[in-house]
Structures are given as C-alpha cells and as structure tokens.
Amino acid sequence: MFSFWFGRNVSGERKTADTKFDRIYDGDRGLGDLHANGAELRVWVSEPLMRAMKQVAERLQEPLSKHLRNFLVVYLYGEHELLYMQDHRVGIFHQPPALAYDEGDAPRFSRAKAVECIPGLGKNIVPLKLFLHEKLKLDLQALADNRGIPLSQFTREIMVSHFLGHTLWPERKQLWTPEQSGVADRWAAGEIEGECLEGAASENIEMLHGRIENID
Numbered sequence: 001m002f003s004f005w006f007g008r009n010v011s012g013e014r015k016t017a018d019t020k021f022d023r024i025y026d027g028d029r030g031l032g033d034l035h036a037n038g039a040e041l042r043v044w045v046s047e048p049l050m051r052a053m054k055q056v057a058e059r060l061q062e063p064l065s066k067h068l069r070n071f072l073v074v075y076l077y078g079e080h081e082l083l084y085m086q087d088h089r090v091g092i093f094h095q096p097p098a099l100a101y102d103e104g105d106a107p108r109f110s111r112a113k114a115v116e117c118i119p120g121l122g123k124n125i126v127p128l129k130l131f132l133h134e135k136l137k138l139d140l141q142a143l144a145d146n147r148g149i150p151l152s153q154f155t156r157e158i159m160v161s162h163f164l165g166h167t168l169w170p171e172r173k174q175l176w177t178p179e180q181s182g183v184a185d186r187w188a189a190g191e192i193e194g195e196c197l198e199g200a201a202s203e204n205i206e207m208l209h210g211r212i213e214n215i216d
Contacts, residue, residue: 020087035094039134043155044184050126052163065215069132076139116194120183121210130215152188
C-alpha cells in the first residue's frame with residue numbers, strides 16, 4: 001500500500017510526481033510533529049495475521065514498525081496526509097535536531113539476550129507491542145470508544161481488514177481457548193505483564209509460547 005507508483009515512461013523507468021503535496025486543511029490538526037514513539041499500543045493477533053504482516057513488510061523492504069505506523073496514519077488521517085508528511089518532513093517523518101550528549105551518558109546494554117513472553121498463551125496468539133506517538137493512540141482510542149469495543153480489539157480488526165481483507169471474520173476467537181483469550185485481554189489492557197527470560201538459547205526462543213513481538 002505504501003509503495004507508490006505513478007506510472008512508467010517509454011524507457012521503463014519509474015515516473016514520480018514533480019510537485020509536492022500541498023496542505024488541503026485549514027488550521028492546525030496537531031500532526032506537525034509525530035516522530036516521538038513514546039506510547040505503547042498492545043494488540044494480540046493470530047499467527048496467520050502476524051505472518052502476513054511480516055511478509056508484506058519484507059516484500060516492501062521496510063521495517064514492520066514503519067509499515068504499521070504508516071498504515072495507522074493513512075487509516076486515521078488519509079493517504080494524502082501521509083504523502084504530505086513525507087514531502088514536507090513533518091508528522092511521523094519529522095526529524096528534530098540531534099541533541100549533543102557526553103559519551104558517559106550513552107545507554108548501556110546487557111549482553112544477555114532477553115525474551116519477553118506471557119505464560120498461558122499458545123502458539124495461536126501473538127502478543128504485539130507497537131510503539132507510536134501518543135496522538136495516534138489517542139485517536140485510535142476515540143474511534144474504538146465510538147464503536148464501543150476495547151482498543152486492542154479495534155486495532156486488531158482494522159489490521160485484519162487491511163492485511164487479509166474485509167471478507168475475513170476479524171476475531172477468529174474459536175482458534176483460542178477462553179483461558180487464552182482471557183489472559184490476552186488482561187495483557188492488552190495492561191493488567192498483567194509478561195515475564196522476561198534472560199539469556200535464552202536461540203534454539204529455545206522459537207519454541208516459546210506467547211512470545212511478545214516488540215515493534216519499535
């Protein structure tokens with residue numbers, strides 16, 4: 001969806017638009033600076049949906065986190081707004097000047113590999129954490145409230161519709177036990193946290209049930 005084609009010329013080369021997108025809305029919509037991804041959106045999805053999202057992002061040669069944030073901008077504000085942000089380096093494409101810092105303040109990371117997982121979730125459920133700007137999350141929450149459903153469910157449904165089509169039943173809860181669904185719902189609401197396993201062997205990581213996908 002985010003690989004934009006404007007046709008080809010006689011030589012077969014891709015043609016792009018010569019002019020930048022202009023603003024079509026009056027007033028400030030609060031979309032000028034959305035670069036900071038300080039909010040956490042928790043969604044649990046099925047394995048087929050997670051696999052589809054990863055394959056789409058890989059085909060488009062972009063990180064899944066970027067693709068999902070682009071998708072949410074299009075869903076909330078429109079495709080024109082996404083291209084306007086891209087042209088004018090605003091919104092999610094805004095790049096503030098880098099702040100100078102001493103080397104002593106640089107973050108330090110543990111060499112041990114950490115894996116976060118949720119006990120009690122089977123392979124059919126993938127807990128997903130997407131980090132995004134707070135305004136995107138608040139606007140998604142407002143739409144979920146209007147529908148009268150939890151934010152995690154609302155986000156999952158629009159993801160299913162986008163990646164797998166509108167004819168697919170969005171919940172697919174029959175694939176999961178009531179106990180698994182209950183654990184997933186409590187985690188999505190922030191009522192419980194996952195467990196962090198330090199130094200897990202690589203061959204065991206893939207075998208973990210309920211492994212949390214952190215989409216930075």
